[in-house]
Amino acid sequence: MTSAGRFAPSPSGELHVGNLRTAILAWLFAKSSGRDFLVRVENLDRARSGAEAEQLRDLEAVGVRWDAAVVRQTERAxxxxxxxxxxxxxxxxxxxxxxxxxxxxxxxxxxxxxxxxxxxxxxxxxxxxxxxxxxxxxxxxxxxxxxxxxxxxxxxxxxxxxxxxxxxxxxxxxxxxxLAVVVDDAAQGIDQVVRGDDLLPSTPRQAYLATLLGLPIPEYAHVPLVVNHDGARLAKRDGAVTLGDLAAVGISADSVRNLILESVGLPAGTLGEALPHFHPRSLPTEPWVWKTPRP
Known part of the structure; x- marks a missing residue:
């Protein structure tokens, strides 16, 4: 089975800039290490009608592509x-x-x-x-x-x-x-998990459970979150933070991608152009404070 990294959103609403930044970093981690990149929809709970299609559309809009069909948790009972x-x-x-x-x-x-x-x-x-x-x-x-x-x-x-x-x-x-995340990662050959550092506290439980089930423990990288000016985790209530809201004020998806790349010290451009410059150990360790740019 091919080794892979992944991005696994819950389809509860549109992705915001913080989600997109994590997805881009997960893609860069995977591709820089020779892995495939997969998308899994974690829809066991909190699924909103139409959200999955919106999220996949937004990932593609910032240049994130995946190497196999999207998997949904509701198909894996x-x-x-x-x-x-x-x-x-x-x-x-x-x-x-x-x-x-x-x-x-x-x-x-x-x-x-x-x-x-x-x-x-x-x-x-x-x-x-x-x-x-x-x-x-x-x-x-x-x-x-x-x-x-x-x-x-x-x-x-x-x-x-x-x-x-x-x-x-x-x-x-x-x-x-x-349980679902441990079983899914092993079944999909995902041996690299890149996600927000708010999920780090749950990781020892998952690694321990994988051990009990005789499953491999992935390589982990928990990246800093995007926060608002008060230092709180970014949310839709913070204004123009989704691609749709940003487009409405004149900010394109390409501009959002470039801002995300610049936030981790990478040159603006496509993800393929940024990839040769990506080095995990050079990533910032502090949260990125989001300020809605001017068009």
């Missing part, structure tokens, strides 16, 4: 079910009936961050589970035997994060992100 079945057969899963509020209010394990699962339902007896099943559907959690796991990141070095008993399947039947 059998793979997720198989992975959960394997973990269950190994005694690695249990039913959880806790609400989000109950988890937030429960005492945390020592040194665990707020919101980390404290293991409440791991300790339920068979009779207690039967009682809870009668009133509330269960999610499926991974039963871990570690409290933390380390990963290597090209830009961040060694990162150690908490690994709790995280959800594999929600109580509405939807596969959880941490």
């Amino acid at each position: 059998a793979l997720y079910d198989e992975a959960i079945a394997r973990l269950t057969a190994d005694g690695r899963t249990y039913e959880c009936f806790c609400t989000r509020r109950e988890i937030q209010e429960a005492p945390s394990a020592p040194h665990a961050p707020q919101g980390a699962y404290p293991g409440t339902c791991r300790r339920l007896s068979h009779a207690e589970r039967e009682i809870r099943r009668a009133s509330r559907p269960a999610s499926i959690r991974l039963q871990t035997d570690v409290v933390e796991w380390s990963v290597e990141d090209q830009l961040r070095g060694t990162y150690v994060g908490v690994v709790d008993d995280f959800v594999l399947r929600r109580n509405d039947g939807v596969t959880a992100y941490n």
Whole structure:
């Protein structure tokens, strides 16, 4: 199987400049290392009608091309079910009936961050589970035997994060992100994951899960986000931040691509022209503050 990098958006709305910057960097990482580049639509949740087509159109508008057909998570349920079945057969899963509020209010394990699962339902007896099943559907959690796991990141070095008993399947039947992303990356031959550094804290969980499933751990690179003038993560409420909104004020997709390339120290032009100048270790390590340019 050919090794590959990828960009995996959730089709919840139009891509903004921060998303497009990450996609361009993922493409540059992949192509500079001789990998294919793939796009996967992570549409298990929060899908908005028409958003997928908009996102693919915008990727093409800034010059991002992919080397195989787009894959959608909603087409891959059998793979997720198989992975959960394997973990269950190994005694690695249990039913959880806790609400989000109950988890937030429960005492945390020592040194665990707020919101980390404290293991409440791991300790339920068979009779207690039967009682809870009668009133509330269960999610499926991974039963871990570690409290933390380390990963290597090209830009961040060694990162150690908490690994709790995280959800594999929600109580509405939807596969959880941490399971789906691990299964999908392995199935697609993706051995390089480039994404925003807001996802770094979840990476130790994913690497640990890959180990349990006997799957390879990808090479990681978590890139800085694009932020607004207040330092908050860029969002559509920050004004003209999508290609559509920017076009409406006279800023072309080519201009947006050039601004993104310049933000990481690369010359303006096509992605192919920028590629020979791309060196991961030369990337900025601080967030990029977005200021809507004048036409």
